[in-house]
Amino acid sequence: MFTIKGKTTDWEVVIGLETHIEVLSNSKIFSGASADYNPTVAPNTQACMVDVAMPGMLPVLNKHCVEQAIKFGLGINAKISNHSKFARKQYFYPDLPQGYQISQPAEDPPVVGRGWIEIMGDDGNPKKIFIERAHMEQDAAKNKHDMHPSKSFVDFNRTGVMLLEIVTFLDIKNPENNSYITSPDEAERYLREIREIARALGVSKANMEEGSMRADVNVSVRPVGSKEFRTRTETKNMVSFKFIKTAIEYEARRQVEIYENGGTVSQDTMRYNQGDGTTSVQRSKENALDYRYFPDPDLLELEISDEEIERIRKTMPELPAATRARYINEFGLTEYDAARLTETTDISKWFDTAVGGKKERAKAVANWLISELFAHPENMDITNKITENADPDAPRIITPANLAELVDMIAGNEINGKQAKEIFIKILDGERGTIHEIADKYGMKQITDTGAIESAVDEVIANNPAQVEQYKSGKVGLLGFFVGNVMKATGGKANPSVVNEIIRKKLA
Ligand code: ADP
Numbered sequence: 001m002f003t004i005k006g007k008t009t010d011w012e013v014v015i016g017l018e019t020h021i022e023v024l025s026n027s028k029i030f031s032g033a034s035a036d037y038n039p040t041v042a043p044n045t046q047a048c049m050v051d052v053a054m055p056g057m058l059p060v061l062n063k064h065c066v067e068q069a070i071k072f073g074l075g076i077n078a079k080i081s082n083h084s085k086f087a088r089k090q091y092f093y094p095d096l097p098q099g100y101q102i103s104q105p106a107e108d109p110p111v112v113g114r115g116w117i118e119i120m121g122d123d124g125n126p127k128k129i130f131i132e133r134a135h136m137e138q139d140a141a142k143n144k145h146d147m148h149p150s151k152s153f154v155d156f157n158r159t160g161v162m163l164l165e166i167v168t169f170l171d172i173k174n175p176e177n178n179s180y181i182t183s184p185d186e187a188e189r190y191l192r193e194i195r196e197i198a199r200a201l202g203v204s205k206a207n208m209e210e211g212s213m214r215a216d217v218n219v220s221v222r223p224v225g226s227k228e229f230r231t232r233t234e235t236k237n238m239v240s241f242k243f244i245k246t247a248i249e250y251e252a253r254r255q256v257e258i259y260e261n262g263g264t265v266s267q268d269t270m271r272y273n274q275g276d277g278t279t280s281v282q283r284s285k286e287n288a289l290d291y292r293y294f295p296d297p298d299l300l301e302l303e304i305s306d307e308e309i310e311r312i313r314k315t316m317p318e319l320p321a322a323t324r325a326r327y328i329n330e331f332g333l334t335e336y337d338a339a340r341l342t343e344t345t346d347i348s349k350w351f352d353t354a355v356g357g358k359k360e361r362a363k364a365v366a367n368w369l370i371s372e373l374f375a376h377p378e379n380m381d382i383t384n385k386i387t388e389n390a391d392p393d394a395p396r397i398i399t400p401a402n403l404a405e406l407v408d409m410i411a412g413n414e415i416n417g418k419q420a421k422e423i424f425i426k427i428l429d430g431e432r433g434t435i436h437e438i439a440d441k442y443g444m445k446q447i448t449d450t451g452a453i454e455s456a457v458d459e460v461i462a463n464n465p466a467q468v469e470q471y472k473s474g475k476v477g478l479l480g481f482f483v484g485n486v487m488k489a490t491g492g493k494a495n496p497s498v499v500n501e502i503i504r505k506k507l508a
């Protein structure tokens with residue numbers, strides 16, 4: 001549990017996240033202009049009359065965008081609303097040509113209603129995080145302040161690209177329901193899970209560095225054990241897991257200090273200062289009234305039939321939660337291992353490829369992947385980065401096929417664990433070929449021939465009469481000493497469990 005020590009009491013943190021993901025679609029949510037606004041596209045070439053709000057232009061809802069929202073909603077176990085509305089959220093800013101953002105009002109259920117996802121809690125157990133809603137809205141343009149010493153520019157390419165805003169839920173009326181985020185690490189795990197669900201569904205690239213995923217971070221603190229929620233602050237537009245964690249921790253400590261000094265926290269909108277990892281007050285929080293929300297008269301209510309929802313449900317791929325359940329139930333993996341292996345869809349695909357449907361391989365593959373390969377992600381065949389940087393003559397990559405072969409050879413007593421590690425290191429050093437080929441080349445075949453092992457054991461026993469004496473009089477801890485010497489005598493090639501067995505028998 002994440003707590004902050006105070007002078008008289010410990011404090012816990014309550015976190016609410018509003019996550020925006022940029023939805024993948026060829027055209028924008030209410031216009032036919034291309035939704036491709038990436039920085040290589042020339043500014044203001046992907047915005048049409050609707051996007052820049054020329055008088056008389058009318059929005060037309062993009063069906064594909066609605067389907068994306070439904071897919072995501074199903075992916076977070078949410079109730080999809082059969083009826084939802086669009087409203088205008090009004091404010092003035094140069095990046096908002098309409099003078100309002102078309103969004104979905106919070107009071108009516110937006111297209112995606114109450115849902116939940118599961119993350120690994122700080123105690124290592126699965127934890128449900130409740131989601132209040134996810135609604136469709138328009139993204140704004142991009143202001144450019146760095147192109148000219150005295151002028152600012154606006155690039156409208158991003159205007160009107162669809163965003164899905166996903167808001168976590170705090171059950172104010174039912175404080176015993178603790179399905180919300182309570183630590184910086186849980187916030188990161190929640191965001192990563194949202195990212196992987198969005199990616200698995202093809203709903204968004206959900207890439208923070210690229211800006212296709214951003215989060216507003218609401219933080220409050222309260223004495224450990226207290227059931228009421230205190231005033232929160234909101235730090236907007238965060239675009240890195242690391243900054244989010246730093247901001248939460250800083251903000252929580254700031255609030256604790258205020259309370260400990262007898263003050264009160266005011267409901268402000270904060271700014272995160274990247275340079276020193278601090279937060280500072282940007283403005284006092286606006287409320288819904290300030291935005292003068294009203295139903296958009298240019299758009300009809302959105303009607304979605306149950307048949308439509310079911311049709312979309314049938315197209316859903318396996319999502320990380322289902323993958324985890326499969327690993328636990330079918331492969332017998334632990335919750336922890338299952339969580340690690342589903343951190344990204346790339347990893348779970350890699351793992352599934354290595355397992356190749358052979359359940360008996362799964363545990364060993366998981367162990368190797370988590371304890372050995374995760375230490376060298378740059379050498380795993382998971383991202384294309386490896387091939388970009390690698391010397392073309394020396395692919396230092398471990399593929400799923402490599403690991404499958406290795407695990408099978410260990411299981412078949414062809415090589416032992418120590419030799420397997422050496423083979424890995426050879427591959428990472430640029431060695432090529434199948435695991436069998438490398439093992440042959442370096443004479444790493446394991447000795448399972450009991451005759452050869454027996455004679456090595458006999459020799460070790462003959463050379464160490466004192467230890468034999470001690471072992472026989474009860475110092476059984478010496479077993480390791482004998483095993484070690486036999487392994488040394490066989491150049492590390494003996495099968496350790498066979499060695500163990502023979503020594504025990506001979507010294508009995
Ligand atoms: P708004 O839209 O005005 O920012 P919402 O009520 O929609 O406010 O809440 C935004 C987010 O803040 C939600 O994720 C919610 O759970 C969270 N939140 C609300 N109250 C608190 C609180 N006391 N502490 C932490 N988070 C909170």
Ligand code: MG
Nearest residue numbers: 018216218234
């Ligand atoms: Mg908000």
